[in-house]
Amino acid sequence: MKGLLLKDFYTLVVQMKLFLLMIAIFTLVPNFSMSGFAIVYAAMLPITTLAYDERSKWTQLAAMMPYTPTELVVSKYILGYVTVAGAFALSLIAQAVIGSLKGSPIGGMDVLVVFITANIALLIQAANLPLIFHFGVEKGRLLFMGIIAAMVMIGMGAGTFLLTLFENASAALLRWAIPAGSVTVILNILSIRIAVAMYEKRQY
Amino acid sequence: MPNAIEIKGLNKSYPGFLLEDIHLDLPRGSILGLVGENGAGKSTLIKLTLKAINRDSGTVRVLDADLDDPDFGRIKEEVGVVLDEAYYPEVLTAQQLEKVMAYTFSNWDREAYQNYLKRFQLPEQKKFRNFSRGMKMKLALAVALSHDPKLLLLDEATSGLDPMIRDEMLDLFNEFTREENHSILISSHIVSDLEKVCDYIAFLHQGKLLLCEEKDRLVEKYAVVKIGRQDLEALDPEALAGKREGKYGVEALVYRDLIPSTFATEHTSLEDIILFLAKGGARG
Numbered sequence: 001m002k003g004l005l006l007k008d009f010y011t012l013v014v015q016m017k018l019f020l021l022m023i024a025i026f027t028l029v030p031n032f033s034m035s036g037f038a039i040v041y042a043a044m045l046p047i048t049t050l051a052y053d054e055r056s057k058w059t060q061l062a063a064m065m066p067y068t069p070t071e072l073v074v075s076k077y078i079l080g081y082v083t084v085a086g087a088f089a090l091s092l093i094a095q096a097v098i099g100s101l102k103g104s105p106i107g108g109m110d111v112l113v114v115f116i117t118a119n120i121a122l123l124i125q126a127a128n129l130p131l132i133f134h135f136g137v138e139k140g141r142l143l144f145m146g147i148i149a150a151m152v153m154i155g156m157g158a159g160t161f162l163l164t165l166f167e168n169a170s171a172a173l174l175r176w177a178i179p180a181g182s183v184t185v186i187l188n189i190l191s192i193r194i195a196v197a198m199y200e201k202r203q204y
Numbered sequence: 205m206p207n208a209i210e211i212k213g214l215n216k217s218y219p220g221f222l223l224e225d226i227h228l229d230l231p232r233g234s235i236l237g238l239v240g241e242n243g244a245g246k247s248t249l250i251k252l253t254l255k256a257i258n259r260d261s262g263t264v265r266v267l268d269a270d271l272d273d274p275d276f277g278r279i280k281e282e283v284g285v286v287l288d289e290a291y292y293p294e295v296l297t298a299q300q301l302e303k304v305m306a307y308t309f310s311n312w313d314r315e316a317y318q319n320y321l322k323r324f325q326l327p328e329q330k331k332f333r334n335f336s337r338g339m340k341m342k343l344a345l346a347v348a349l350s351h352d353p354k355l356l357l358l359d360e361a362t363s364g365l366d367p368m369i370r371d372e373m374l375d376l377f378n379e380f381t382r383e384e385n386h387s388i389l390i391s392s393h394i395v396s397d398l399e400k401v402c403d404y405i406a407f408l409h410q411g412k413l414l415l416c417e418e419k420d421r422l423v424e425k426y427a428v429v430k431i432g433r434q435d436l437e438a439l440d441p442e443a444l445a446g447k448r449e450g451k452y453g454v455e456a457l458v459y460r461d462l463i464p465s466t467f468a469t470e471h472t473s474l475e476d477i478i479l480f481l482a483k484g485g486a487r488g
Binding site for chain 1: 251254256257258277278280281283285287289291292293294295296300303304305306307308309357
């Protein structure tokens with residue numbers, strides 16, 4: 001497992017440089033949800049590594065090496081958790097720094113928004129990775145776009161509800177953070193099980 | 205000493221392809237060459253040997269472990285694999301690959317890897333995508349040999365390489381099997397390569413294993429004769445393994461012990477035998 005994560009880390013070094021550059025650029029764009037962008041981009045990184053794996057045919061070689069299907073699948077989820085956690089932390093730090101420069105310190109609502117964004121990103125990953133292990137990266141990427149679009153539609157539909165939620169952000173943080181986090185954890189566990197089954201079914 | 209690989213009644217089907225009833229043993233300490241045309245099923249057979257794809261039926265044992273054994277992953281630690289290309293992420297360097305493999309194989313031997321890099325003159329810091337094909341295959345072989353493997357599975361590992369590099373690799377294969385518990389299963393289109401290093405030859409044709417015999421025994425068993433059509437008709441049909449008719453007569457692959465001693469036989473290479481059998485089938 002460590003070997004797989006290290007390989008993905010080396011693969012993503014160039015991507016990470018690009019990621020930090022884009023973050024720096026988008027920070028300058030007024031009213032742009034930098035945290036939303038950073039977190040969703042981070043959730044896409046496991047798919048990027050899968051694309052590299054497919055292109056180099058590493059997937060075929062890995063199937064003959066001493067990795068179990070569970071290790072091969074779970075390593076991609078862990079990579080997603082690490083990158084989303086990194087983007088989450090980065091977003092909070094950036095918001096805190098920008099807020100202190102503007103004289104408006106980071107508040108509970110800011111934390112809640114970033115937290116919910118991170119949850120949404122991990123839910124997208126949970127929905128997407130089994131599909132990628134089943135259909136491959138090309139089709140999987142298209143499905144990823146579809147899932148994002150569906151999430152946006154749902155988000156727009158639930159907008160009114162979310163607004164009422166954010167009116168009292170501190171209370172909402174306490175009320176919704178734990179259930180949202182729990183749902184994300186449960187769905188990710190289910191997703192991993194399905195993805196392992198998909199991987200075992202697919203022929204490499 | 206038990207076999208390194210034992211395959212019995214192995215079947216695998218895809219739409220339009222069937223690998224059928226394969227029985228094959230690789231004795232320890234020896235090299236078995238798997239030969240066959242494109243699409244004959246060589247790569248499929250090698251993938252099935254390490255459970256990279258699921259079989260329909262049959263049994264496979266590798267280094268005394270059944271594919272279905274729960275700890276088969278441990279056996280994979282003792283198998284070095286080189287496929288037709290070195291399938292490593294192209295942004296990695298040889299040095300980074302070493303670190304990845306050190307976490308992959310519990311018996312990774314850093315010193316052996318460094319020695320192979322020196323022996324093959326491979327740069328440690330250069331990205332893999334900038335390697336030539338020969339360098340890539342040498343790196344794959346360095347990885348395959350640096351975790352104390354007992355078995356090497358080589359799928360077209362020498363294809364597309366220039367004769368110098370191929371020769372270097374073949375020497376290494378011979379060197380590897382000097383230890384009596386080291387074995388190699390190698391598939392190749394290049395029959396002359398297999399003739400140089402293999403102890404056993406298995407011939408896969410359209411998903412069926414037409415033969416699996418000791419290489420020396422094959423050359424003793426078969427002979428090519430150039431005869432006229434009348435001589436061919438007079439020949440015991442059982443003696444004929446394959447034939448190629450030309451303008452001036454017939455070139456035939458025959459069983460040496462079934463032809464009259466008066467027949468003059470030509471020098472018969474493994475390639476001749478394989479080519480004739482591919483067209484005419486084989487009898488035990």
